[in-house]
Amino acid sequence: MAAMAAEPAVPDYESAELYTRAFRVGALGFGWRRLLGPPDLSLAAEEEEDADLAVAAALDCAPATAAELRAVCRMRKKALERREETIIVDRACRQETLTYEMESHATGKRPDNPTDLIEEGELLLTLNIFYPVIFQKHKDHKPYQTVLVLGSQNLTELRDSISCVSDLQIGGEFSSQPDQAPEHISKDLYKSAFFYFEGIFYNDKRYPECRDLSRTIIEWSESHDRGYENLQSVKMEDYVFNDLSLKIGFPYLYCHQGNCEHIIIITDIRLIHRDDCLDRNLYPLLVKKHWLCTRKCFVCKMYTARWVTNRDTLAPEDPCFFCDVCFRMLHYDAEGNKLGEFLAYPYVDPGIFN
């Protein structure tokens, strides 16, 4: 296969079993579509009847041979079907049910609107996006979510689909005015974000408030000869995944809120298949999510914590978490006056997306 601008069109390992060399995503699709014929790429139902004449033509043999082949090369079905009727299986725990449901809920879905149907030959990328949360218990296996994305989708669509708890943070101390915690979450205030793939920063520039977060990094690398080749900065909204040059299995970066960094690894790129979800609107599709236990209120141990206090004379530990009701009951009297000394902040638990 001809190499395009010194990039191999056929992906291969750069570090064995770990990650590949960089290649243009669109080139992979092009490569496969060139080699495969219509029946392989098609998203239509499989044909049940394989006519003898068709077989004979394909294999260049006599039709009688084709008939013989059909008789000989089949798998027995009886044993399998009998078993299905009699088997009893135990029940699954809810985490397992959730994981299974997430993986398979979208399989085989078709859109109502035919324009939303994904065409054959479309590429499907599987990305692992790691959580920025750093807990000691996650030392060995950092938790991640898995997202499926189409080759023809924009980077901004992926950015919008990433749900991170830091987007929901509300800044500010509200012990004196608990009722006035503003509705503005960080996501609305700080809209900048960037992706970093293969030496290029893709900045989100859709809104006027968005800043180029990558400029600091680029300036830093250019200030001294640090050994990084020229890093570029471009707009995220101009690019779709097919345009990117990527290595599979290699960690990249997504940064938002100025300092919330997520590692992104592309684990797989393949052609779309009949059994996948073919509704374009459902992509980017979340198929796997890490289950994080939510912190419960210290008092009632039932509701998820919404407030956290520091230096609280009324609380047994620092920091201490409360749900809304318990927080008000403990720290404020009937008229709403503040009791005791404390600092209170609205709290968003990382497990909120469960």
Added chain:
Amino acid sequence: MSTLPGLKEDCEELLGAFQQADTVRFERFAELWRERRFHTIFYGRIRALERNKITKKTLDLAQQYFFPPYSFQIRVGALYLLYGLYNAQLCQPKQKIRIALKDWPEIQKFHLDLLDSQHYDAAYIFRRLRLARAFHFTAMPKLLTYRTKKKIEENYFKEEFKDPSNRVNSLITNDVLEELMNVHDHYQKMKCVISADKSQPDKALSLIKDDFVVNLKDITLEHQEWQQNRMKLFGNAKVTPETENKKKEETWLESEGSERASALARIKYKSYSAVVEVSKSRRHRQVQLESSESGPSCGKSPGRSKKKASRTPQPARRGSSEVRGEMQEAEETVTRHIGMPVITEEDLDEGEVSLPKRRR
């Protein structure tokens, strides 16, 4: 669990039995499959999530045997195994077989081989898998998750499954040795021309060992023999598979004529090693190659280089008889050297043994 204990052993046992059966017919494979009740590999009271994972791992394991460096028979066995596993799986919708872009040309070549040698059952099964859309066409065969901490298991190939060809043979091919010999002669002649005494080069010009080409040939031959002996040990009393297999193969096959038999044997002999390209530097030489011409066209694609793995260069002084594609040959395992052109002609055989002359 990262690996399924015992799965690899089970698959290898089945493929080993298939290899022992010395055939590539699906009926035989199906018998072996049913003997072992291999479809029960997916039984076990497991729920959907784990079932998906296990099926994926099973298909991934079986798929590895489908590619080189495994021998032709093992690859056909792997194809049947994939077909069986794909159809026997209990997942709904079915888990697919992953094929990477870099492996597709090899599969196509394999498919052409099957058609050429009229192994219609294997080709039919491949066709059925394609029509059933059992494949995921991917960039890389495995999911890459950058797990550096996880120990990457060594991929241990079972020796018996490997094709007898190896890298030494692929490097020191007939062509290479011919070329070396010719260059060596030319060099000697050049030295003579510029020396005072026209019949032999000056002492001052002797910078290399004169007989290094012959030594190289001998070393390669030794290596070849050593490899054959090793294969013999593995085969326990089965001599280097080709001749014996050929004989048995003929009895197994339905009567399809000797054409098919010879085509079959030819395909089985084909090695997967690359042949060294002729460099442009050959143009300067006046010495003409008296290479052994190929006789009747070898199968449907004469352009392909056909070199039996064990038919590497051997000195002409070996008087052993040639192994041929036809049935009449006695069971001999040592093969004859094709002939360095400068040495006196041996009886060139007219079969597929000789290499077609390379175009400049």
